[in-house]
Amino acid sequence: MxxxxxxxxxxxxxxxxxxxxxxxxxxxxxxxxxxxxxxxxxxxxxxxxxxxxxxxxxxxxxxxxxxxxxxxxxxxxxxxxxxxxxxxGMVFQEPRLLPWRTVEQNVRLAMPRGRRGRDLDGLFDHLGLAPWRGRYPGALSLGMQRRVALARALADDxxxxxxxxxxxxxxxxxxxxxxxxxxxxxxxxxxxxxxxxxxxxxxxxxxxxxxxxxxxxxxxxxxxxxxxxxxxxxxxxxxxxxxxxxxxxxxxxxx
Structure with a gap:
């Protein structure tokens, strides 16, 4: 091989x-x-x-x-x-999302403070998360929570x-x-x-x-x-x- x-x-x-x-x-x-x-x-x-x-x-x-x-x-x-x-960028076994923060807030909070205002539309669209940006982790399946964890890891390129x-x-x-x-x-x-x-x-x-x-x-x-x-x-x-x-x-x- x-x-x-x-x-x-x-x-x-x-x-x-x-x-x-x-x-x-x-x-x-x-x-x-x-x-x-x-x-x-x-x-x-x-x-x-x-x-x-x-x-x-x-x-x-x-x-x-x-x-x-x-x-x-x-x-x-x-x-x-x-x-x-x-x-x-790190994705752990468990999503490790803050339940009191929305999907978008979870992603942005992991970014350096000076980059938290950047445009993430493309990332959310690509990962199928655009409709869920304002939802809280508890409303998502485990598979969708893992997508949020992936978005968080990718957000800072x-x-x-x-x-x-x-x-x-x-x-x-x-x-x-x-x-x-x-x-x-x-x-x-x-x-x-x-x-x-x-x-x-x-x-x-x-x-x-x-x-x-x-x-x-x-x-x-x-x-x-x-x-x-x-x-x-x-x-x-x-x-x-x-x-x-x-x-x-x-x-x-x-x-």
Whole structure:
């Protein structure tokens, strides 16, 4: 399997370089827990990269480090998230919307104060949120709340969109719709995506590149470039790809 998608990706310098030599949790008198060891990868311009690993492997820890939320580690992130001019857009597992704020207010409050007055009509139209701008999150389905969370992450035009299990708990139709929106948005805006997931089928459907992580402490087991355009990834190809991955990496991919 080698690289390929519906657009050219990977042109120019990587927009993100991650090199986590070691991350250890030391909680009180308990034994130290090594969460990450020797994990290094890049994300290139215009590509979708999926980070896949078993539960407890250190995926969320890795995200916290590259977002600048956990500076207590050995290694280096470039650009440094604590000093970067443009922070990554972040979509968490839960929408994390303020229930007393409208959809539009939730999106604008996440933007830098000086940019909160910018025109967001195009973004709301593209994500199918225009009719809901004045509604409160409680009036929306989970799938629509996830769209609001995506709008919030995209509102400041980030170069990198980071997704942490963004489609979990959605039914198949809602998940497929939101995946399509993410891919279409990335293609239109030319941004990059780093998505953390344990859903291998989901990753195979959208990624240009898979990064497979070992059980804790997390390290890179394999990098897999997918060689078929997303529009041509039918069920038979996806199933065959998953079986091949499971045979080659049984500790990471369940058959």
């Amino acid at each position: 080698s690289a390929g998608g519906d657009r050219v990706s990977g042109a120019g310098e990587p927009i993100l370089r991650v090199a986590i030599d070691r991350k250890v949790y030391r909680a009180g008198a308990s034994e130290p827990v090594e969460a990450v060891r020797g994990l290094a990868f890049t994300v290139e311009r215009g590509e979708i990269v999926c980070l896949i690993g078993p539960s407890g492997a250190g995926k969320s820890t890795t995200l916290r480090i590259l977002l600048g939320l956990d500076p207590d580690y050995e290694g280096r992130i470039e650009p440094d998230p604590r000093g970067a001019e443009t922070s990554p 980030p170069r990198l969109l980071v997704l942490d299990e963004p489609f979990v708990s959605l039914d198949d139709a809602a998940a497929a719709s939101l995946r399509g929106l993410v891919v279409d948005t990335v293609d239109r805006l030319g941004m990059s995506v780093l998505m953390v997931t344990h859903n291998v089928a989901e990753a195979i459907a959208v990624a240009d590149r898979l990064l497979l992580l070992s059980p804790r402490p997390a390290s890179l087991v394999a990098e897999v470039r997918l060689d078929r355009p997303r529009s041509a990834r039918d069920r038979a190809w996806a199933d065959a790809t998953r079986r091949d991955l499971a045979e080659r990496h049984p500790g990471v991919i369940a058959d």
